[in-house]
Amino acid sequence: MHSRNTGGWRDLYSDWNSMIRDIVSCRRCRLHATRKNAVPGEGNVNSKIMIVGEAPGRTEDEMGRPFVGAAGNLLTKILRGFGVDRGDVYITNVVKCRPPNNREPMNDETETCSIYLLSQLLLIKPKIVIALGNHAGRWFADRFNLQWPGISRIRGRVLEGRIMDLELTVVPTYHPAAALRKPQILKYIESDIGKAIELSKRKDSGKDHAEGRKTLLDFIAGSSPSDKS
Template sequence: MEALHDAIRRCTKCPLHLHRRNAVPGEGRARLGVMVVGEAPGAAEDAEGRPFVGAAGSLLTKTLAKLGVSRDDLYITNVVKCRPPNNRTPTREEVEACLPYLLKQIELVKPRRVLALGLVSAKALLGLIGREVEKVGEVRGRCFPGRISGVELEVCVTYHPAAVLRNPNLRGRFEGDLALFLGGGLERYL
């Protein structure tokens, strides 16, 4: 994994490397057999080189703690490994440039569940198992079985914590989804 993280830190496959302070490979032990995949790093993540350390990361960490889960027990990453300028949505080309890194992370981590946070993540991950999606609402709160990088897993979709911060009405559904995904049958993977 460390060799992969080094390759991500040195990557120049798309123009995002020109603007980054730090690429953000991912972190965690995945002791629970769960990988969390967001969209792309924000400003705080770009500054620290770690995923989900800004306001959205704080919400994610607090929600996990309410469920009795430490973020260290999950592997946390993003589809795109470098911050898009002004936190814009990553382009299709940027997603495609980073996708091989995500596929290798899945191969190495061997998660039984991948939590797709937000539309960019849901589109990328569900696309890998042959399911097209245009809106998070179409698939939110559900898990879809499939095989990615030779790993049998479920892709489970919920809102990105940044969306919850923008629209607090989504918080109950976000927390409920995480409770379901992290408590609903997860013990069979331990």
Template sequence: MPVRTWETLKQACLNCTRCKLANTRTHVVVGNGNQNADVMLIGEGPGEQEDRQGIPFVGPAGQLLDKMLLSIGLERADVYVANIVKCRPPGNRDPAADEKEACMPFLRYQTHLVQPKIIVCLGRIAAQALISPDFKITKEHGVWYERKGFWMIATYHPSALLRDPMKKRPAYEDLKLIRQKIDEICPPLKPDGQ
């Protein structure tokens, strides 16, 4: 599937039946935000609210994500947000290996189209898919990795912070590291569409 445009990618995702999640989804959640962003945030998969609206991170975890971004001087319009899988796993369970594998080409195309300098993995599932299969979020969050020309870092998923507020302090320390890296390697933020 040669993807040269956002529209081609969107149509490919909307028509996808590569795994069983296609049978239970309400909406495909492709991604959203600044398509020219220097920073790309990647979560694990859509939740109930995201499945209803077709937009990533719109439920309680998304509201917290917006606050997290604001704490380091960013808004949703400054970044691009996507997930490992584009359809909601029933009951918000972890995506299965075959589901992640089926969706990975779409994420690669998104990353190719965005061309970010920094990729932030939100949570263990994203970090294991993108950084290392045995990634331990409690031990390895806040560590920078350079992979295929991208700077990558993982932090706690916002939903984990809602379940365990004790993780908010280390997550904020991770966010400060992300801000430092943005200031170090990114030009002033690009306006959307430019």
């Protein structure tokens, strides 16, 4: 399997269980040396919605589960506010092992680990992806060959692109951890996640049209506090 949009990976997984087994024992990049547990992801593999963050944090590393710390609790609460249980969706991260001291993943770590997220996307085939934070949003923009103006300028917009034969719709927003530091951005995250959930319902009922789709030039008019969230 070779495609520019997959970053050139030839060994994507077609079997879910072998992929999960390989993630938990993976030593492809330096992050294996400092992790306690790799965090493949969890949730409904038949879900229309996939939520993708940056990388596991301390609690996630200890438990081997995604979004189970304070930011995860906030995400769970936001989803519940829209009538969605976190078990209804599939939740994962771009990078499956915790970077030391919660630093940002390095480019080579992200690229090496991308085989797993690409495989998860191609196996789950979500209708909507909610990308949480700058790193996750940029990962999708890179796959779609789009420029990335930063999360504060692009959050809440609808990105559409293709990875191999999979057409994807991605709504980027701030990472919930950012709302723990800056409560004023919580309303943006709630609004963006609500928009993504509504979009997934419209797609399911066949009411999906071009409404709301933008080019990157439209995104430059976006707003809000920080590109590091």
